[in-house]
Amino acid sequence: MTTFQDPVVPDKPPRVPLWNNPAVRAWVYQIVVMGLVIALAIYLVNNTLTNLSERSIRTGFDFLDREAGFRMGESIIPIEPSDSFGRALFAGFLNTLKVSLLSIVLCTVLGVLIGIARLSHNWLVQKIATFYVETLRNIPILLQLFFWYAVITGTFPNSQEAWKPLPGVFISKSGVLHAVPVADPAHVWIGLALLMGIVATVVYGRWVRRQQRDTGRRPPMLWPALGFLLGLPLLVFFAYGAPLAWDLPVMGRFRFTGGQEITPEFLALWLGLSFYTAAFVAEVVRGGIQAVDWGQSEAAGALGLRRGLVLRLVVLPQALRVIIPPTTNQYLNLTKNSSLAVAVGYPELTSVTDTTLNQTGQAVECITIMMAIYLAISLSISAGMNVYNRIVQIPDKR
Amino acid sequence: MTVLADPTPTAAPRDRIGVVEWLRTRLFSSVGNTILTLATILLLWFALPPIANWFVFDAVWWAAPPEVCRAAQGACWAMIHEKHRLIIFGRYPYAEHWRPLIAMLVLIGLIGASTHRPFWRRELFAAWGAGLLVMAVLMWGGIFGLTFVETTLWGGLPLTLILTTVGIAVAFPWGVLLALGRQSQMPIIRTLSIVYIELIRGVPLISLLFMASFMFPLFMPSGVQISSLLRAQVAIILFAGAYLAEVVRGGLQAVPRGQVEAARSLGLGYWPTMWKIVLPQAIRMVIPGIVNSFISTFKDTSLVAIVSLTDLMLAARQAVGDPEWRAFGIEGYVFIGLIYLIFCYLMSRYSQRLEVQLNTGRKR
Numbered sequence: 005m006t007t008f009q010d011p012v013v014p015d016k017p018p019r020v021p022l023w024n025n026p027a028v029r030a031w032v033y034q035i036v037v038m039g040l041v042i043a044l045a046i047y048l049v050n051n052t053l054t055n056l057s058e059r060s061i062r063t064g065f066d067f068l069d070r071e072a073g074f075r076m077g078e079s080i081i082p083i084e085p086s087d088s089f090g091r092a093l094f095a096g097f098l099n100t101l102k103v104s105l106l107s108i109v110l111c112t113v114l115g116v117l118i119g120i121a122r123l124s125h126n127w128l129v130q131k132i133a134t135f136y137v138e139t140l141r142n143i144p145i146l147l148q149l150f151f152w153y154a155v156i157t158g159t160f161p162n163s164q165e166a167w168k169p170l171p172g173v174f175i176s177k178s179g180v181l182h183a184v185p186v187a188d189p190a191h192v193w194i195g196l197a198l199l200m201g202i203v204a205t206v207v208y209g210r211w212v213r214r215q216q217r218d219t220g221r222r223p224p225m226l227w228p229a230l231g232f233l234l235g236l237p238l239l240v241f242f243a244y245g246a247p248l249a250w251d252l253p254v255m256g257r258f259r260f261t262g263g264q265e266i267t268p269e270f271l272a273l274w275l276g277l278s279f280y281t282a283a284f285v286a287e288v289v290r291g292g293i294q295a296v297d298w299g300q301s302e303a304a305g306a307l308g309l310r311r312g313l314v315l316r317l318v319v320l321p322q323a324l325r326v327i328i329p330p331t332t333n334q335y336l337n338l339t340k341n342s343s344l345a346v347a348v349g350y351p352e353l354t355s356v357t358d359t360t361l362n363q364t365g366q367a368v369e370c371i372t373i374m375m376a377i378y379l380a381i382s383l384s385i386s387a388g389m390n391v392y393n394r395i396v397q398i399p400d401k402r
Numbered sequence: 403m404t405v406l407a408d409p410t411p412t413a414a415p416r417d418r419i420g421v422v423e424w425l426r427t428r429l430f431s432s433v434g435n436t437i438l439t440l441a442t443i444l445l446l447w448f449a450l451p452p453i454a455n456w457f458v459f460d461a462v463w464w465a466a467p468p469e470v471c472r473a474a475q476g477a478c479w480a481m482i483h484e485k486h487r488l489i490i491f492g493r494y495p496y497a498e499h500w501r502p503l504i505a506m507l508v509l510i511g512l513i514g515a516s517t518h519r520p521f522w523r524r525e526l527f528a529a530w531g532a533g534l535l536v537m538a539v540l541m542w543g544g545i546f547g548l549t550f551v552e553t554t555l556w557g558g559l560p561l562t563l564i565l566t567t568v569g570i571a572v573a574f575p576w577g578v579l580l581a582l583g584r585q586s587q588m589p590i591i592r593t594l595s596i597v598y599i600e601l602i603r604g605v606p607l608i609s610l611l612f613m614a615s616f617m618f619p620l621f622m623p624s625g626v627q628i629s630s631l632l633r634a635q636v637a638i639i640l641f642a643g644a645y646l647a648e649v650v651r652g653g654l655q656a657v658p659r660g661q662v663e664a665a666r667s668l669g670l671g672y673w674p675t676m677w678k679i680v681l682p683q684a685i686r687m688v689i690p691g692i693v694n695s696f697i698s699t700f701k702d703t704s705l706v707a708i709v710s711l712t713d714l715m716l717a718a719r720q721a722v723g724d725p726e727w728r729a730f731g732i733e734g735y736v737f738i739g740l741i742y743l744i745f746c747y748l749m750s751r752y753s754q755r756l757e758v759q760l761n762t763g764r765k766r
Contacts, residue, residue: 034590041594052620126435127428128442142697142746143739144704147715151739154731340606347708354608367616374612375605382604 067364074359076351078267089360096356103273104339110278115285122290140283146344148280153272153348172252180266181253190244197240201232269350281338292327332389336382468726478730482737485721492557492712502560505537509563517752553631557712565703569638570696577646585654602644607705610637615709634706642699649691653684693753697746714738
């Protein structure tokens, strides 16, 4: 009979050499990589400092307080050539925000319309939308900016023969001039009335929804809402005796005076960015709507909802969750693409940085400031959109 | 009891097939649709004739001096006829234009061959290596009796294609490394990768190109000169790497965990696991995304025009900068716009077809 021997159990685990221990290896790798990165950084900084002193280029950020000496084409805040570089860069930053925000609004409107048109049952509309998307997104944005700028400055009429599509609006080679209302103290009160109207509409809307839930009947919504939104401000407007004077652009001997000017540079940038990004937003919208299961629409239809209500109450809320993250990405891209304004000469952050860099020669500082600002804009947009995304996400979705 | 008669087959009603039915269902299915169709037709009725006239009927199609163009109402394609060599080849010496032309054809041939899935084998890498070598010899010259041409003279479409292809080819391994770093268990490597990717993705390409043209010379030890082409190429690689890393990360996340666990339990180390098990599956899944990155990079290379590299974009700008032809900038932009459009459209169609074939887009 065979007896089994007790297996020999070693009293301690076998010694693993230090260089085979995964944890130790991981740290060695990381320290080596970190060391290489630091060495590279030191090497580059060292070279840079040597080069800067050899070429006797100044360092530090004190140039921000020095007089800029260049004229900016347009700005939201008042700015003179005698103002500092710092203020010029700030004005450029505001221009970046201005053109980005206005382009985001236009590209969203266009993108949603074109995205829906691409899903249209109407053959003609669908083909035109497809043509738009395939053309616009396959041509570099820089080329489109040059193109629009060339169209505006090359084919639009001189300011003497400007087009007048609406009273008080003049379109010419030198941009668009439009009338603006002359400021009046009453306007503040009208604005407040509008704000009150919006609040009242929201409150009333909640009450309507509660009524519908409790009684099954829906009180009228459209007319009271219009009353709040239009009636209140109009009431205040007439109570003040309708103070509305227009600052009209008037053709002088050589050029227009008065009114508000939209420069060709801004126009080219705004239209170019909006048209280009709209093609991408349209694809996102189309994808989002298609991602909603067809059964959802059928079920809603079977419950007796009309087509518009199906879209508004069933399809869009679900599509929105798919649409928002990639749309944020497009907004970020648009903001970064606004840096191409340097090519058409609209004075936003990049082109002001370019000018500052050429005047001061302090490339490192200028590019660092510019990158830091773009990074801050990018991070804040994505942070804001993440918060919004969390709100609209289905709570129990895994 | 009712006896059902034998159904005699009849042809479909005449208005249910053919053109009438096509029009009815696609254009006039409802009142709203009819109004939409009519409004669209009205819009096209006003918009199309002027565009067609400008483009085709009133245009100057053949070689003609600028005076003829100024007299004409439409587009001046004579300008393209006059300047096409400058637009396509930039400032490359005129007599040697056949060299970038062949280089470009080799490159396009390689790209075309790479789209054929039967060619996706190791030999393709060898073909790329050989092709790039031939291109380098043709573009630079200096041997086989070819005159030497500096990179500062390279330009036009060949330059755009080279910047794109070399950019993606180098950025791809870099992006794979970054994606692996971002997924790594090691905190320092993960942090470094995330910081790099987010930093690059947070700034516009033009700021990197500014950095390349103004700061790279300062980074180098004094006396070392690098050409502006190489600097721009490095900026494009650094930029595309961060975006490719995110594309590849999507693929890495889609590989089931079980694959890694199975490989590790078979005793494979980290690199064999990644190289033999994970990356082949991950990259296969994201090929459409990589093609899309290629398209973006192709469009983005136009930005090197801002830092004075004579790519297709700047070559066209220089062509329309000629005082004689200055009035015909739009024609120049339309011409290179068509070139960009054809390349990007073909590639994007390819990417869409591939997505269906690999069935990655539909999978949830």
